[in-house]
Structure formats: C-alpha cells, structure tokens
Amino acid sequence: MFSSIQRIGLPAARQAVRRWYSMPVVTINLRLKADLKLAMRAKEKQRTTVIKGMLSDILYAEKNPQTASTFSRDSDADVATLIQRAIKQRQDSIKQYTDGGRADLAAAEQQEVEILNLYLPEQLSDQDIERRVRETVERLGVSGVKAMGAVMKEVGISPAEAPKSKVAAAAKRILGE
Known part of the structure; x- marks a missing residue:
C-alpha cells in the first residue's frame, strides 16, 4: 500500500518541481x-x-x-x-x-x-521620478547641486525604468529649490 501512495504522489511532485524550474527568464x-x-x-x-x-x-x-x-x-x-x-x-x-x-x-x-x-519595460512617469528623487533627498538630508552625485547613486532608479537624463534633470530641479 505504501508503494502505491508513493507512486501516485511522486509524479505530481515531479510536475510541481518541473513547473517551478521551467519558468523561463525572458530577457x-x-x-x-x-x-x-x-x-x-x-x-x-x-x-x-x-x-x-x-x-x-x-x-x-x-x-x-x-x-x-x-x-x-x-x-x-x-x-x-x-x-x-x-x-x-x-x-x-x-x-x-x-x-x-x-x-x-x-x-x-x-x-x-x-x-x-514595445521592448522597453514600463517607464516611470515624471511624477514618479520626482517623488522618488524627493524621497532620496529627504532621506539623505542634502541640498544644493553639489549633492547631485550622492543623490544619483542612492535614488535607485534603473536605466530600464527611466532614462538617466530624466532622473538627473529631476534631481537638479529638486536640489536647486
């Protein structure tokens, strides 16, 4: 009886493992x-x-x-x-x-x-970029254009989400206020 339970349960377990491992990473x-x-x-x-x-x-x-x-x-x-x-x-x-x-x-x-x-990931809106830059500036407690490098390092916006030029423009605008 034990062998029949094992035989019935094993393929389902293999299928679950196969599904988990076979999830393709599509770049x-x-x-x-x-x-x-x-x-x-x-x-x-x-x-x-x-x-x-x-x-x-x-x-x-x-x-x-x-x-x-x-x-x-x-x-x-x-x-x-x-x-x-x-x-x-x-x-x-x-x-x-x-x-x-x-x-x-x-x-x-x-x-x-x-x-x-069609091949770009969903891009962040200008408002989202500005919000994340503001949060970073407040978290770091910096001001002035000289802190631009530190803010750009810490903001954590991937180039896939938004062009660096947009992030830099938002950082310059916020730090200049």
Missing part, C-alpha cells in the same frame, strides 16, 4: 530574437529591419572594447539603455524630417519608435 534580448523569427515568417519588413538593427547594436556593445566589460546582453537595464538611445536618435530624425517637410519619412521613423517601445 529583452531573447524577446528580440524570438520576435525576429516571427517578423521574418510574417514578412514584416520594417519590424524585421528594426529588430535586426537592435540586435546588431547589442552585439556591437558586447564586442566593443570600451563597453564590453560593463555591458551584458542578459541585463535588461543595459539593453533598455540601448533601446532608449535608439529611440532618441529616431526622435531626433523625426524632428529633422518634419522641419524639412518630409512627413513620409517622419511617419516611418515614428513607426520604428513604436516598435522599439
């Missing part, structure tokens, strides 16, 4: 690779081009001797920083195209920005 890089295959199969030319470009940027950052020691393709923060940089470049292009009267090229760049935004 932005892996999502990009999987979506590249899907976009190629669906013959979505623009999406394929954008994703290939991002994967190329990731590979370049990984191989570049200046960034190779600090960059990891498995780090969502590092990859999100690259995506944010690509979005900023495209937004600058959109501004130049609209100033030059090329609405068609601006629309194409805007579509690329929308594709890239």
